[in-house]
Amino acid sequence: xxxxxxxxxxxxxxxxxxxxxxxxPCPCGDRFEITRSQLADCEDIATCPSCSLVIRxxxxxxxxxxxxxxxxxxxxxxxxxxxxxxxxxxAMEKLSLTDEAD
Numbered sequence: 001x002x003x004x005x006x007x008x009x010x011x012x013x014x015x016x017x018x019x020x021x022x023x024x025p026c027p028c029g030d031r032f033e034i035t036r037s038q039l040a041d042c043e044d045i046a047t048c049p050s051c052s053l054v055i056r057x058x059x060x061x062x063x064x065x066x067x068x069x070x071x072x073x074x075x076x077x078x079x080x081x082x083x084x085x086x087x088x089x090x091a092m093e094k095l096s097l098t099d100e101a102d
Contacts, residue, residue: 003054008032008046010039010059022046026053040064 005027013022013034022039023031023046030050034043034057044057 004045004056005053007056007058010057013046013057022057024055026051028053036064
């Protein structure tokens with residue numbers, strides 16, 4: 001693939017912790033995205049989900065060698081969050097509201 005819209009250094013991209021992606025503004029109004037696991041796999045192409053443009057991400061692959069280990073520990077943390085959500089759902093089921101008439 002040789003037709004990149006641009007080449008962007010990873011330091012110029014923004015990490016979105018919620019979506020777990022680096023992103024960079026795309027001219028179409030959306031944003032280019034690439035994950036840490038893609039970077040760990042030496043993939044350097046960030047894509048825009050709304051158009052056909054792609055950018056090449058300039059980064060040091062050695063910085064992302066241990067990403068798979070980090071993601072495994074993060075997925076365990078996400079399991080804890082799901083457990084908390086289940087607890088919240090149980091509490092909501094037990095909640096009863098009464099209408100107080102004056």
